[in-house]
Amino acid sequence: MPITDLLERNSKLYGDETALVEINPEVREEQRVTWKEYELIQPTGDAPYRREITWSIFDEKANRVANMLLGRGLKRGQKVAILMMNCLEWLPIYFGILKTGAIAVPLNFRYTSDEIEYCLKLADTDVLFFGPEFTGRMEPIVPKINRQMLLFFAGEQCPAFAEDYLRATANCSSRAPKILVDDEDEAAIYYSSGTTGFPKAILLKHTALMQSARMEAIHHETTHEDVFLCIPPLYHTGAKMHWFGSLFTGSKAVLLKGNSPSAIFQAASQEQATIVWLLVPWAQDILAALDRGELKIEDYQLSQWRLMHIGAQPVPPSLIKHWLTYFPHHKYDTNYGLSECTGPGCVHLGLENVHKVGAIGIPGYGWKIKIVDEQNQPVQQGDVGELCVKGPGVMVCYYHNPEATGEVLENGWLHTGDMARQDGDGFVFLVDRKKDVIISGGENLYPVQIEDFLSAYPKVHDVAVIGLPDKRLGEIAAAIIQVKEGMTCTESEINQFCMDLPRYKRPRKIIFAPIPRNPTGKIEKPRLREQYCGVRLVEAQNQG
Template sequence: MYLTRALHRSLQQQPDQVVTIFRGRHHTYREFCDRVARLAGALQALGMQPGDRVGILALNSDRYLEYAMAAWWGGGVLNPVNVRWSVPEVVYSLDDCDTGILVIDDQFLPMAAGIRDTARRTPVLIHAGDGAAPDGMLSFEQLVAQSAPVPDAQRGGDDLAIIMYTGGTTGFPKGVMQTHSTLWCGCLQRMADTPPVRGGRALHANPFFHIASMARVLNQFLAGEAHVIVPMFEPREMLETIERERITELALVPTMVQMLISHPDFPQHNLGSVRRLGYGASAISAAVLEQTMEKLPGVDFAHSYGMTESMIVTTNPPENHSPAARAQGLHLSAGCAGIGIEVKIVDPEGNEVPRGTVGEILVRSAGVTPGYWKRPEDTAKALQDGWLHTGDGAYMNEQGYIFIVDRLKDMIVSGGENVYSAEVENVLGRHPAVAMSAVIGVPHEKWGEAVHAVVVLKPGMQAAEADIQEHCRAHIAAYKCPKTVEFRQAMPLSGAGKILKRDLRAPHWGGKTRAVN
């Protein structure tokens, strides 16, 4: 199995069907595949060898998909860079997997010099904007126009396809590896549970560096359907695009759903083409779900649970969003294990717990990662006896439905983005006035959770909330920075000297369990 096989099928059967639509720019499969083959040739000419890593730092666009497919067509491995990261974070990921070529669009041109000057291996920079390429960068469009097409390398199976960086409890991002085979299997499992909408048009608004968005892209390619793309989520453009392009399928995080239905322009647009809305990445409140279902009658709603290491694990289907099912609370479930996927809930010793008992979710499937890039210890910890240890806490009912109740790791989910407390704490620890810190998630009406820092200052030192926040913004992405800072004289500690984060959370959550399904 190789990911570009989907392109060959569509080129054979429907060469003149439109495959990408981006702000008035349309490409058919014939045009798309030609551009991919030419760009693959350009990447090879720039030095990309089989298995070499190539990166992209860009907002969503048709060029993003062309580049991803060109990397695979040419035999490379894609490193889709998190667009929320600072220059040091971007450079860390490039250095970690030795990325030699990097595409940058107009949005991130101000970061180019910093990346070029600080990366251990200076990457070849390709400009993916509409204007002329800046000095020191190659033009994406010129490379496509001037390069000869090359045959598909057809790297597949257990060959590495993508490295997706996710936060780690060590404070450094970990490169999650996925092969052509694991991505293929993950997509087929998803399609078996949730068949594609025939003649469907999916609107891509979630960033392509997320596994959920990339998997949806691959599903659309496998089904031979059209991709409609917006650079990023913006409610007004979303509404206009849904109506104009007759979108049939949406996939949004709950905060996006809420912003979409609450936008003042919502009543002015005809969204009758939408047939399915998938949501995930964080909890959705019952009120928002009810409002959305009321405002989008006739739309099928489905909730999915998964992670970068596993792709989709469970799906809660539309029938569990009916009035009768909601009365039973089934809409609060993450669903059951998908086709070809095994899930079990275990205690700390690895023993499966009785139904209704909270434990850790373990997953086994052909879509699970083979491990973390150059992190054998982390890989061995996460993958044991063929089972992926997710670090997520949940219970399973008698029918096999999984109800997620908490993160076993100290992860904060803010607006669909994962924030790892250890990473923020490492930055706080570099502030000259901070003696000790703990980062927790606190309830936030808009984002679900907000990052909250509890800080103990060094004796005789002073610092204000703004000082702490400014320090963090200089080292990590804005979404990871504390929205609020609390100063204490001392931390609650366990007998072993560990900070008791549950005691810090309790006043904010009113004794309730953080529900992050």
């Protein structure tokens, strides 16, 4: 079954029920509503701007997009990119693309003009839908991209070089196009995070998307009555594949445009969210606001919130232990994955395994794992090696990059580039990225282990550990620490706290500075290395 069949099924079974809600706390009622079919609840006082669509309207909108594209000559296997912020238009456009048999290509909303141009060309893009936030970035590259590329604008004040997509779809049929889409058809191209240069294009089949939807619903015991609060960007496999659990069960999801602690609590309360996926920085911000008394649980209706899960990066055990002091009734899950394996879930902790906090978990539904050494041989249990995964969500290839594909795919096994170990109970513990391992005086230092340790210090809000060049040892560990708001911290405090670490694991440099993270919550270590490696470090006394 292709992923599009789920949308059509939901339209038939739950047509009048709410499928998607968009909440934007920073937009008020003067904002024009773009789709008349939306039920609009106008804000009053401090209430946020809110729109919603039903499953039947969702499906009809996707059909209009599909029929418009087919009418413009789009063929099976051609590429259609989406460059938009999270909004109600995003997913109907995505599914409209898939209904044509074409391949959807979501683009990172942080891409510069050069990166947009690069990704459009790499994917052989034939059509692009973009939002008003990107007009300025599109203008300089329009003369450089394929003159035959169709450009559709989703918003107000359509630029001269594009078409208004609402007008283009207005008179198109709302019935499903008669295009046969198969499980084995190629469905989407997602881009890697680009931490080692320009991003790579990851090609996925409908089989992979369906695996993700089924797996998400099974892992999190999602039912039709659940309400999923989705905050991360939809261009990323993380947010999309977690939402697929709602698609699989025909349940409501809320797209929140904002990640402040109060906005998250307000949306969860207002929409009666039962499942919330948070990135580490947002969970940290919520806990800090609760600790300071700025956020009070009793001011919101949160008793229905049953599950908090986190992924996209290693999660400090101290964070979850802190979280459960405020929400002892919450079930918790950690989800591990890469875009190369259709996002989160190839390894997951499991709702019943909170006693294993610190592990990324066990093989997910339909997945196999192994941990291997440099010769691709399985390591002894407990030893550190590279984590490899195999299952129906593994990518087809890096599009137009057979060399890179060959480096990570072998007989269906995906080499993740993550170093891990497995305990006696079969639980996998992520040690670090293979490329992030610090070799100091011949010893391997795993930054994640040091970061987890430092995260437990009460004054630490966020932390990143990187290797800095050293003439004698080759590299030394440097800890960049972001101190909690309103607090001060000194190097001597951190050094004293680190006395409980083995000597060789103690950071040799302490730097107090903000921690940069990308939209999916991952620490941007290449930026930190660029900033600090080879540069004379001036140690700060404190940061408040």
